[in-house]
Amino acid sequence: TIPDLALGLLFVAAVGLGAFAGTLALFIHTATVLGKLLSESVENIDEGVVEAIRATGASYTQILTFAVLPQVLPDLISFTLYRFETNIRAASVLGLIGAGGIGYLMNTSFRTFQYQEAAAIVLVLIVLVMVVDYASSRLRRLVV
Structure with a gap:
């Protein structure tokens, strides 16, 4: 995507060619x-x-653990898996601009x-994306 490429070019200019620039670009964007x-x-x-858990006298940690986290966790897992899939695809594109990787x-x-x-290499990328997509869809069905 454009932000990945822009960040990739920025980090290639800042730290030089190689996987470190690509890793930084993907990390910052993700x-x-x-x-x-x-x-x-x-x-x-x-x-x-x-409010219901707060009314029982629960602490801040208990509110986070029993009220907020159960509501946010499915989204967090889904978003993280999506970004993982996206990063695999983006890593192959970032390598084309000299940011290392596959x-x-x-x-x-x-x-x-x-x-x-x-x-x-293209075949490995296709298989890798398919495996990650399948695994993440199975995990989403279990959690979400």
Whole structure:
């Protein structure tokens, strides 16, 4: 996506070519997206549950544990799995701009005319995305 690429280019300029720049780009973008989504989820919890537990004399930690977390956890898991899937795809694109990772290997294979190696990398990426998508959908069904 555009933010991943923009951050990737920024970090490549700041720290040089390599996987560290790509990791920083994905980390910053994922942390900000998850922070925003989680804050929206917390704002939309049922205040009645919080008030009911508060009325029993529960501490702040108990309110978080028994009122807020059960309402937010399904969203948190779903959002985190989604970003994990997105990061796998973005890592391959970030490698094309020199930010390291599997995309860098794929780009190098194409530039050196190693088409069998490039095809194998693309196949591994496709299988990896499919496996992660399947595993995350199964986990979502269990939790959400």
